[in-house]
Amino acid sequence: xxxxxxxxxxxxxxxxxxxxxxxxxxxxxxxxxxxxxxxxxxxxxxxxxxxxxxxxxxxxxxxxxxxxxxxxxxxxxxxxxxxxxxxxxxxxxxxxxxxxxxxxxxxxxxxxxxxxxxxxxxxxxxxxxxxxxxxxxxxxxxxxxxxxxxxxxxxxxxxxxxxxxxxxxxxxxxxxxxxxxxxxxxxxxxxxxxxxxxx
Numbered sequence: 001x002x003x004x005x006x007x008x009x010x011x012x013x014x015x016x017x018x019x020x021x022x023x024x025x026x027x028x029x030x031x032x033x034x035x036x037x038x039x040x041x042x043x044x045x046x047x048x049x050x051x052x053x054x055x056x057x058x059x060x061x062x063x064x065x066x067x068x069x070x071x072x073x074x075x076x077x078x079x080x081x082x083x084x085x086x087x088x089x090x091x092x093x094x095x096x097x098x099x100x101x102x103x104x105x106x107x108x109x110x111x112x113x114x115x116x117x118x119x120x121x122x123x124x125x126x127x128x129x130x131x132x133x134x135x136x137x138x139x140x141x142x143x144x145x146x147x148x149x150x151x152x153x154x155x156x157x158x159x160x161x162x163x164x165x166x167x168x169x170x171x172x173x174x175x176x177x178x179x180x181x182x183x184x185x186x187x188x189x190x191x192x193x194x195x196x197x198x199x
Contacts, residue, residue: 003123005068009115015079016071016112019059023072024051026081030100039136040098041158065089069120073099073112085112087120087128092184095130095172097142113146117172126175129182131167143170150198151181154189166191168198 009016019027028051030036037044045051062070067089072081083099095117097109120128130148132139140150148170158165169185186192 003067005063005065006070007119009071009119010076011111011115013076014108014112014115015074015076016085016115017074017079018063018070019055019072019081019084021052021055023081024048024055026072027051027055030081030083030098033101036098036101039133039139041161043161067123069116071112071116073097073108083108083112085109085116087116087125092182093120093125093128095128109142110145113142117146117174121174124175126178127171127173127180127182129185130170130172131185132170134166134168140168140170144199146172148172150195152186152192152194153198154185154193155191156185156189168195 006018008018025048028045028048031042031045031051031054034044042054045054059070062068069087069089071085073083073085074081082103083097085097086095088094088096095113097113099109117128128148130143132143134153149172151169151171153166153168155164155166157163167185169182171182173179
């Protein structure tokens with residue numbers, strides 16, 4: 001079977017699909033909330049024009065690639081995006097997600113994450129990584145629920161917000177024969193460590 005860019009997925013409660021231009025109001029609603037964007041690298045969106053530019057750069061361009069995983073998280077009942085989830089096809093296979101505040105605490109990201117991870121495993125990705133700000137432990141809890149294991153921590157000057165962040169890096173090996181830890185973040189950092197007691 002040929003690989004696709006963002007093949008549609010369904011779960012018990014969710015539909016995972018590409019963002020479209022018709023989703024701009026929902027995309028704007030997600031990314032304009034300062035609380036949702038606290039631990040994201042970009043600033044909250046302030047207009048529909050910014051939302052359109054964000055969509056074109058982050059989604060429309062990415063969908064032109066032959067393979068990709070950049071999803072809108074939608075409830076099956078109305079198919080309106082309430083968040084996003086992705087796995088990058090770059091060397092670290094970064095797994096990331098965000099959810100509108102009104103839907104926090106319902107397990108939607110974990111449900112979506114299991115579906116996306118199953119898809120990338122079927123497609124042959126050997127592993128994924130995910131990182132979270134040390135001040136955002138709830139994101140780490142999602143990673144652990146999805147079977148990811150803590151590997152190390154590192155500091156990065158986050159852009160475009162331009163401040164220092166300590167990240168914890170988690171990894172999930174999808175190929176049972178893959179036993180390497182991705183060291184890209186470690187090698188790119190001048191401050192890094194393995195924290196004791198972090199699960």
